[in-house]
Amino acid sequence: MEKVRQPTLHTDTYDAINPDGFRDSLKDKVVIITGAAGGLGAGESIAFGGAGAKLALVDIAAAKDRLEQVLLQCRDAGAEARSYICDVSQEEESRRTYENIRGDFGHVDVLVNNAGGTNDRPFHMQGFEAFWSMVELNLKAPLFWTHMMINHFRERRCGIVINIASRSATVNTPFGVNYAAAKASLVRATGCLQLEADMDGFHDISFYALHPGATRTNMQKPIDSDVAELYPDIVEAYATFADKFRCKPALCGQTCVFLAAGKGKALKGKYFDCEQDVGYVASMADEIQSKSLYELNVQFLGGLPNDGGTAKTSAMFGGEE
Numbered sequence: 001m002e003k004v005r006q007p008t009l010h011t012d013t014y015d016a017i018n019p020d021g022f023r024d025s026l027k028d029k030v031v032i033i034t035g036a037a038g039g040l041g042a043g044e045s046i047a048f049g050g051a052g053a054k055l056a057l058v059d060i061a062a063a064k065d066r067l068e069q070v071l072l073q074c075r076d077a078g079a080e081a082r083s084y085i086c087d088v089s090q091e092e093e094s095r096r097t098y099e100n101i102r103g104d105f106g107h108v109d110v111l112v113n114n115a116g117g118t119n120d121r122p123f124h125m126q127g128f129e130a131f132w133s134m135v136e137l138n139l140k141a142p143l144f145w146t147h148m149m150i151n152h153f154r155e156r157r158c159g160i161v162i163n164i165a166s167r168s169a170t171v172n173t174p175f176g177v178n179y180a181a182a183k184a185s186l187v188r189a190t191g192c193l194q195l196e197a198d199m200d201g202f203h204d205i206s207f208y209a210l211h212p213g214a215t216r217t218n219m220q221k222p223i224d225s226d227v228a229e230l231y232p233d234i235v236e237a238y239a240t241f242a243d244k245f246r247c248k249p250a251l252c253g254q255t256c257v258f259l260a261a262g263k264g265k266a267l268k269g270k271y272f273d274c275e276q277d278v279g280y281v282a283s284m285a286d287e288i289q290s291k292s293l294y295e296l297n298v299q300f301l302g303g304l305p306n307d308g309g310t311a312k313t314s315a316m317f318g319g320e321e
């Protein structure tokens with residue numbers, strides 16, 4: 001049995017996710033990608049197009065020009081692709097867009113919930129409406145789009161949802177309460193949704209949550225001047241941290257293709273960091289399951305189990321305490 005080691009880390013495509021190994025692996029699969037005009041979304045769109053998928057590319061009106069550029073890139077590479085303007089955090093817009101996609105393509109095989117954003121402000125320095133709008137974008141939107149499709153997937157007994165999460169889901173950071181809370185909730189929702197699908201025997205419906213890697217996108221913008229004036233040390237720390245964002249969008253894009261091609265079943269319902277070698281990690285299914293790796297967990301003093309108080313309850317009814 002292979003000795004467990006730390007996964008190799010990557011910033012760009014590598015052997016396990018090399019695009020050449022996935023040509024036509026998703027031929028005629030219909031893939032919806034939200035936030036498709038951004039850096040990550042563009043990388044995902046190009047990766048899925050290269051794998052032969054049919055693409056429904058979704059983004060907001062303000063990103064229309066960039067969305068059309070991504071659309072043309074995908075078409076020039078031979079992919080069948082259409083673009084749709086939609087604010088995915090708005091329910092009626094989303095319903096209309098989803099209906100249009102179904103009308104154009106007939107069915108959906110894969111949903112990539114990529115759209116997201118943050119406003120990088122302290123909780124006390126923003127109105128609650130502005131704060132909550134980021135929660136709606138990062139949590140409500142992916143769950144609403146998943147909800148629109150879940151019965152379609154159940155009827156077909158197959159389907160894949162890839163939620164683009166963030167390392168912020170796993171650590172405490174300032175100026176991103178809305179973003180971190182939403183992404184943590186999305187990671188937990190991913191696991192719960194997988195559990196429900198498995199309980200009902202839908203083993204070909206898969207949910208994944210991905211940290212895309214430290215990738216520069218339009219989210220890495222300067223901190224607002226009023227915030228910077230109050231927190232100059234944080235501004236300096238942010239600048240240093242941003243220099244470490246060296247991953248290419250293709251890293252996340254090709255990891256998504258790897259999962260959509262059915263090669264990462266060990267990571268169903270899990271949180272995965274795209275910088276890790278997904279081929280190696282996916283091969284360690286027993287280790288992952290036995291130790292509940294790649295999940296959000298808590299640990300207590302003395303190894304006390306996170307059992308919701310059942311140990312104490314057992315003692316009350318004659319069990320050992």
